[in-house]
Amino acid sequence: MSFSFLSSEEYDEQAHQLYDAGEYERALELLQDGLQRYPDAVDLHVGIGYVRLAREEYAWGLKAFEQALTLDPDHEDGWVGRGEVLLKFGRVEEALCCFRKIDDLGLTDDLELGLAIGRALYREALFRESRQGLVSLSAAHPEVAEVRAALGYTLHALGDDLGARRELRSALRFDNDLHEVRIYLSHLHFERGDLESALRDLEQVPPTEHWDALSVWRYIELKCSLDGCSERDPVLAPWRDRWEELKGEPDAIDHILAEVETAFEEAGGEYPLPAAPAVLPPTHPLPVLSAGAEMPLTAESHRVRTADGNIFIGTWEEIVIRMRDALSDPSEPVSSFMHRAAQRVRQLTGRDLPCDDAESFIRESARMGLLSIED
16 A cells, blocks of 8 residues: 655554554554654654554554654653553553653643543553542643543542542533443442432433443333333333343353353363463453563462453452453443352352452352462
């Protein structure tokens, strides 16, 4: 493919459009062609770094960001990108140094950079560091809904449910169409037993804007229990249709349970023991929250490998959060994720999977053969 008449800025702009559309292969091809013509174009190197990051090619991404910073040591996107990649390798202190460089450049209050940093830290379960940056960013941009939402998610991860609900409500005041935020807030209401508020938020999101069967089914259940509807009520027809669509799309939890079910049948009805690490499939990097093999275990950290070969490292709570983000909808509360997994396990095996705390959830999953604890 030829792009002979494009300037470096046009290469960068078109690659951004492809990147936003998820067409990473074409974006990479375009950027590489641009660098053939403009080898010193810093933005093209940065663009390649982000495409490599999206493709989980972290070593190549790091190389691209470092090449950009060699050409321009003050390139802010280069520093943020380098920090994001270093987080994937578990090099947290180096990553934080990269993010602090943004402060040195006088860009502490930059909205896009601040959000990128806060979200990157959140994805790697560095919630306190994420909160620190997002609180500062929220003070500088108090009416930006995305900042308030990001802060709300982080506060919830830290156990501050009251603060999380406050920030999520603020986000919705500034942008009433943030459906994902409203669904998340509904889950928080449900967790604390405020069913009326949970229903009120769910019914403000059209069925087609729900992407997880849990929230759709919860709406149906709440309408029946609180408003006296029957499940076959015509008013619920669009919701039933959407639920059928979503429950027919297996997610990663379904795939893991399918593997266990196969092993269960092959064992003649005996539950398979967790496989030894040496005979499990090789691990593949996950797009969010998977821990790199280089990440050292601390005294509080554990290492877990799922039946399909994915590895998660952290405290028990961090591992469940990372499993939720990688295997399910990141907007789903952790408690709902564990309850949903437990329901599927019971349907498959008839056994109860404890879902009241992260450690019991993981240890019993290991005893069932769903995963292996390697520490």
